[in-house]
Amino acid sequence: LRDKSGLPVTSSHELSAKLGGPRRALTTLLNARLISMIDRLVAATEGFLEARNIAAPLMVVRGDGALVSAAFARQRPIETILSGPAASLVGARHMTGLDNAVVSDIGGTTTDVAVLDGGRPRLDPEGATVGGFRTMVEAVAMRTFGLGGDSEVALEDGALNPRILLGPRRLVPLALAGMAHGVALISELERQLRAPNPGRMDGRFAVRTGVPDRLAAGLTGAEARLYELIGAVPLAVDRLLTSNAQNATLNRLVSRGLVHVAGFTPSDAAHVLGKQANWDPIAARLGAELFARKRDGRGQNIAASPEAISERVLVTLTRWSAEYILETAFAEDGLDGAATVAHALVQRAVDAHPGIARLSVALDRPVIGLGASAPLHYAGLAELIGN
Structure with a gap:
């Protein structure tokens, strides 16, 4: 089919030999849907290099932090899932010198949260989870949430x-x-x-x-x-x-x-x-x-002015960021992260709710915020997560 049509073809056996038909099928589907996107990205980058007479091999970061050739990435773009966060973890460790930290990388589309332990990111041998679905791609143990500046x-x-x-x-x-x-x-x-x-x-x-x-x-x-x-x-x-x-x-x-x-x-x-x-x-x-x-x-307007609704939106983004960071921490501790964060006691602790029983929640390590909008959206994070 590749030879006759010139179109890309994804076969599941080329991506994984592990047991588990549904997960392998999902991984294959995601790979097929990503091919056109990665092809345009690689072509644009190669054109940029050629126009500037830069004769250098183009490498792409894989989800486990390794490097692969552009040709490999064009055929198996699924392998690049979470590659940005993987590179971010390495960069965060290098720039801060911290061996133990929670790294939260906020972009336009997603927030990726992972834990640095002993100076190393943990790999997830069971496969990366994206959008709630478990794939068969070995990558950094990263939790991805649909929250970003856009x-x-x-x-x-x-x-x-x-x-x-x-x-x-x-x-x-x-x-x-x-x-x-x-x-x-x-x-x-x-x-x-x-x-x-x-x-x-x-x-x-x-x-x-x-x-x-x-x-x-x-x-x-x-x-x-x-x-x-x-x-x-x-x-x-x-x-x-x-x-x-x-x-x-x-x-x-x-x-x-x-x-x-x-x-x-x-x-x-x-x-x-x-x-x-x-x-x-x-x-x-x-x-x-x-x-x-x-x-x-x-039947009333939800906000009195553009400034008022904009302030609410930014406060909500910071609050959700705090909850996602705590959800990741609870999950790393072996708990049901989402259910634990939603519990009334944790919600009261994050809100610093006044009461006879005072509640607080804090991380045992600092948070490294990454992304162009991190200084804006994470400015009020410390008071929510006690760090």
């Missing part, structure tokens, strides 16, 4: 005082989309703000990712029709979708890597508050205004 900001459904929800899906920040498509984006945001009532799709845009058209093969009729309407300029979702069923169709296009959704994110909140200034603050503020006028269970 996480989707949503509102809890059906609650009297709805909570802010973050992730796990990544959106293109409105500030970033506004930098590339200023007039088109801002005019639509202003149109939505002029409407007397907030809409469910306010502040959301769809745009093609720019992958080659051949990768759009196999779309259903509904998917193909919707994909045809979406172009290289962000299109307001409230204009694009005419029914709730089409929302599921759009989500399938997103999961195929064909379409990005742009919307309000913590990165936008940071722009509103002047804590980030590398993209378009006007688009970010309009998005925050739209989100602030969403209604709670009493």
Whole structure:
């Protein structure tokens, strides 16, 4: 098939010889879906090197911290799962000199948390866990959470005082989309703000990712029709979708890597508050205004101003970061991490809840925060995790 079609083919026996059909099938599926992405990355990097007359072999970091050739990574990109966090652990150890620490690496899409013990990261011989699924890829024992600077900001459904929800899906920040498509984006945001009532799709845009058209093969009729309407300029979702069923169709296009959704994110909140200034603050503020006028269970706006909702979003991100770090620590101690963090006693300890019984929780080692946004989002972390 490779020879006749020129297309990549993934066979499970090439990835693992271990027993466990479902896990091996999952690993194979993930590998197949990653091939086009890693191919574009490697090709772009090789082109960059060639244009600058740099004659050097291109190596890619694997999930266990080892190096592999670019050709190997093109065929087996699944092996690069958690490669960034693996490199981060090595870098954190080198830069701080700490042998024992919790390393939390926050990016645009995910937060990766791992433990340094005796100067070494622990490898997980059972296979890396990604998105709640166990693969057959040996990698650093890392817990990955869908929380980052570009996480989707949503509102809890059906609650009297709805909570802010973050992730796990990544959106293109409105500030970033506004930098590339200023007039088109801002005019639509202003149109939505002029409407007397907030809409469910306010502040959301769809745009093609720019992958080659051949990768759009196999779309259903509904998917193909919707994909045809979406172009290289962000299109307001409230204009694009005419029914709730089409929302599921759009989500399938997103999961195929064909379409990005742009919307309000913590990165936008940071722009509103002047804590980030590398993209378009006007688009970010309009998005925050739209989100602030969403209604709670009493029919009132959930926030009084763009600044107020932005502050809530950033506080929520820091709080969730603390919970994920504690969840990792509890799991390393042999407990059910998620259930332990959710326990009322731990929640009271993290909140420093006043009461007759005073509760506190702390780590036995420092936290090393990594990522461009770590100084912003981890500034208030110490008071939550006692470290």
